Amino acid sequence: MRRSLALFRAFLREQEDPDACYALLARDAVDQVEAYGGSVAGRVVVDVGGGSGYFTREFRGRGAYAYLFEPDGRELGGRPPEGTVIADGYLLPLADGSADVTFSSNVLEHVADPQTFLSELARVTRPGGLIYVSFTNWLSPWGGHEWAPWHYLGAERARARYRRRTGRPAKHTLGENLFAVHIGPTLRQVRARDDVRIVSARSRYWPFLTRAVVRVPGLREFATWNLLLILRRCPE
Helix, strand or coil, X not given: CXXXXXXXXXXXXXXXXXXXXXXXXXXXXXXXXXXXXXXXCXXXXXXXXXXXXXXXXXXXXXXXXXXXXXXXXXXXXXXXXXXXXXXXXXXXXXXXXXXXXXXXXXXXXXXXXXXXHHHHHHHCEEEEEEEEEEECCCXXXXXXXXXXXXXXXXXXXXXXXXXXXXXXXXXXXXXCCECXXXXXXXXXXXXXXXXXXXXXXXXXXXXXCCCCHHHCCCHHHHHCXXXXXXXXXXXX
């Protein structure tokens, strides 16, 4: 409960103190990676879509050889981690099986073709390696991102309300850089793959019933909030 409350408070202050918010989120995410895959020290970690590099820095701080691949240069900020590569997550400039851990936090809802994106994550992960994928599903209370929870009344209405309230256009537009990704179809598609297996499917932030809520059709689309998938790359 303490962890969830700390994350929630950080999210509420994201706009005024983004460094504290994302540094806390990065520490929490790498803790989760290590809980499933052991220490990241000495391992090669590929951070796909990691924005300005909070996750990459946290991985490096724990001894990993971490590299950031970000498709949008505007997301990098003023001081991206050394060695950052501008690259599309659909076509990473990496050899097959390059990474021990492939990491993607809150990116899947921003890609038009999630299955191709997941295929690329799997391709660059070595057999037996770990794949960390989390995303905010569309029917989550936060599914509309900055214009949530008004997305329940329709995306265009929600965006118009955001502009009236803030005086500036919303960052996200449904169908352009934000997509309606749902938990049920995503789980079915991942289970049908032969290149990965699911180690865990759980709510990323909830303090209790993290796996149980994901098993309940309908309810999971609202109550999960943010789905965390821990995948293991299958042997060739």
